[in-house]
Amino acid sequence: MRLQLNRRLLLGAGFFLGLGGTACAQSAPARNLTVYKTPTCPCCDGWIAHMRQAGFTTTVTVLPDLQPIRRSRGLPDALASCHTGLVGGYLVEGHVPAQDVIRLLAERPTAVGLAVPGMPLGSPGMExxxxxxxxxxxLLVLRSGATRVFARHNQPA
Structure with a gap:
């Protein structure tokens, strides 16, 4: 009887510890960022530095053409910018501020990811x-290809 009781206690404790580990894993989203960029774009390096300063671990791959990556992830061509990132199952296109990516990873919406089309002055890497x-x-890019505003930056007061 004592052996059965100890086995039940051990199994129960293991179950609850496992739940705690899962909760911790879900509360701290991964910040491993893979960035694809072309060899001739210096502003991408500024954005990568911005993301590293915000606590992202980055891996950079230089490619001559980023369109295949964007298309394979469902990003419409009209939203393309100069670099593409992948983090936590999402695509991050262009000069998206780190705080927007952190919010995306915390909220986990059903979406392709985030995009800042073009290269707006004053965005991370475009200072x-x-x-x-x-x-x-x-912009939050939905799986349908539609977008909605996720955040506004540098708005007049």
């Missing part, structure tokens, strides 16, 4: 010596 900051939006 200017004069400090010029153009207003821009981070």
């Amino acid at each position: 200017t010596p004069q400090g010029r900051k153009d207003p821009y939006e981070t």
Whole structure:
């Protein structure tokens, strides 16, 4: 009888410890970021530095053409920018601020990922010596290809 009781206690404790480990894993999303960029884009390096400063571990792959990666992940061509990142099952296209990626990973919406089309001045990696900051939006890219505004940046007061 005592052996059965100890076995039940051990199994129960293991079960609850396993649940605790799962909860911890879910509360701290992975910050492993794979970045694909072309060899001629210096602003991508600025964005990568921004992401590293925010705690992301980055792996960089230089490719001559990023379109196959974007298409395979469902990103419409109209949203393409100069670099593509993959993190936590999401695509991150262009100069998306780290805080938007952190929010995406915390909220986990059903989506392809985030995009900042073009190269807006004042976005991460697109800073200017004069400090010029153009207003821009981070878009949530839905699986249908449609978008909705995820965040607004550098908006006039």
